[in-house]
Amino acid sequence: MALTQKKVDVALGQSAIPVGELAFAKDGRREHSTFAYDAAWLSNAASFAISPDLPLVGGNQFRKAPSKEDSAFHFAFADTEPDGWGCRVIARDHARRRKAAQQNGKPLPNAELSEMDYLLGVDDMSRIGAIRLLNPDTGAFLRVIEDGGRGTPPLLELAHLMAASRAVEMNKETEADLRYLRGRGTSVGGMRPKCTVVDEDGHLAIGKFPSVNDDRSVTRGEVLALHLAAAAGISVADSRIVMSEDTPVALIRRFDRVEGGSRIPYLSAGSMMQASRQEDHAYTQIADTIIANSVNPGQDLQELWRRLVFNLLITNVDDHVQNHGFLHVEHGQWRLAPAFDINPFPDKDQELKLWLDEAYGPVDSIKAVVSMAGYFRLDAATVQRILGEVCAAIGNWASVAMSAAVGMSGRDLEDFAPAFEHEQIRIARTLLK
Template identity: 75%
Template sequence: MKRPVSQQSVKVVLGRAEIPVGSLSFNKDGARESSTFAYREDWLKSADRFEISPDLLLVEGNQFRKPPSRDDSIFHFAFADTEPDGWGCRVIARDHARRRKSAQEKGADVPRAGLTEMDYLLGVDDMSRIGALRLMDDAGNTLRTIEDGGRGTPPLLELAHLIGATRAVEMNRETAADLKYLRGRGTSLGGMRPKCTIFDEDGQLAIGKFPSIKDDRSVTRGEVLALHLAAAAGITVAQSRIVMSDDIPVALVRRFDRVADGGRIPYLSAGSMLQASRQEEHAYTGIADCIVARCVDPKRDLEELWRRLVFNLLITNVDDHVQNHGFLHVEHGQWRLAPAFDINPFPDKDSELKLWLNEDYGPVDSIEAVVNEAGYFRLETGEAKRVLGEVCRAVSDWKRVAKSAPVGMTDEDLDAFQPAFENEQTKMALALL
């Protein structure tokens, strides 16, 4: 039997101005999926051209992508960064299954059974898509657009509705209306936790992160606390605060890939910059090498990266994988570290980070080893000690910041999070100073 072959192509444009960049094609041959991308000739000749992805050279013709493993995306890295995260995929899959069931009951045309990676890529609302890459059909419609001209991104006033819909999905009790409301509003940043793109009170784009029904501590307050401590430690961070909806604390984190007038900034995750397979281990020194090769101000970003490394260890942020670090485009193919985001203290975990220190040392588990490696980040001994002192002072003030208005922790919350901030690594850091 001949295997079914199909192809689907979309136009790729850049930013609010919708500058044409190229075309992306999805290819399915039986169970095999792959993709190709080709730059437009006028983009290759443009004075503003740059490689939109580190695996897409500025050359003519189709550039083929086949994933190295089952866990890796079939799309080139920059497009993979815009795919929905675990939560977004969950909503898209549930919505598709319910649509199929509804069509069968009505005797209407039934959508095909399986979703392809292209379906998931196009399942993200255009307004929410991370970075500046946008996808369009032949008619010039950005993908995904909301049916019936409805609003794709809800305002802060609709938090209660959003929480209700996400809770229903978590409990496997969602209705068709819940899924229609959440459809396309997921994000590319942040794994399986319930969240949604949202407009803040001033009209700026943000991510609303909701407590999970499985939480045994206030995870949303913990993330906002970590971001405020990071800022106090001299780290560039995404703006955040806790907002309450019917006594439920929601973490509101501003999007850093947008500017005030609605402009979009190209974004790449550190995983994409490294061209990293999801099945491999990765190290902070590898990210440092990317900074040296691609960033407009390597000295500044190397110090910032080492500062984040120290901070992550001292607050027990053990979920510091390469998708939780990123870069924003400056100009002409030069980049800078994006503000820190998705930083979470884990009081129930040992202080061993997900990222390695380097290929020889393995996972980060010692502040002393981190200090000894400071030279790789172009820090002299005195500079490293200065940075370490600034981070230690910020982390030691965690209880006061936790009680502040933007975070709003209770005494019970303080008890729950204490092991994340007061542990052997923080003691060792103070001893080194």
């Protein structure tokens, strides 16, 4: 197979400060990338390492995926690649383009998409964090929208977005559906159908749609979990249910943008830890990362333990390291990003994906979580206070579920009850003195 090479310029933030150059090469099935900082960035007093595996040194820094689950790009760039749903849309769009070119006798696109193709398949407007990619020849931001239209549609187009996404889920999408969804995916959120949208006040958000395979109101469940988390004292992404033609859509505000559209550098916890996606990871490892990198480690450690308790007690069993993140503050110091992708799983046992520590294994016991609180630098009084606040918030789950903000029905309450009413929450209440 022919050698494929591509280079893009890398900039940071709304003002697009030049940071360096990213190069990608594919030779057969072997893929790798290199990144080199600009000399001006290295000499900038405000500079910082944009990725934990990219120290502030001159010259090319090489990256090859250590396993098939890992990325060929350094961690900060890997975080901006499309999620599972975005990859599905990109792959479908590519296959349809090849078929159309073949039918019209035009030159065929490459048969197989490279990892660089997926990285560039997220539009500049939607890319998470502050990293931006530019064409090195023209200096233009790499956009995916080809018709001059908006890279991010307004909230009033939710019905159109949902219909196109539903068509992709059912393998019935048209060329127009794919053209409409192209570039409008996200970098977080897994395989569920979703799209980046602009809220009514101009703020960037993610619209999450029901799946054709859902047997419960997953979108309402996520908004319920986020509202309960806020009541439990956890910093969370703002969320609400928006109805689109009688269908509940979860609208989650992007926390990596601020007023005026400024962008905040973001790293997932997995990237901050330089963790392989092939391995298991633990909350204590995230705690170690906080101690090493947080601008306020005491506050973030307490927040992380609070989230650990909450995740166990609402049966959020999809709490992997990509579902925790950090936002840059200044001078290479970071803070925990607001919690996101919190979902109750009423059909699962209370055993989290993340381990408590390497010795204990997956989190499955509130007593074990409490016994480990010292690792998070918490004293007994703080443990009691946090546990009480989380239990009180979860105890009110049915009222919050039926509130106007969530809008669950009686049937929804029956569906979700096992996620909130179980043995571990009962044990947690016995631990309160």
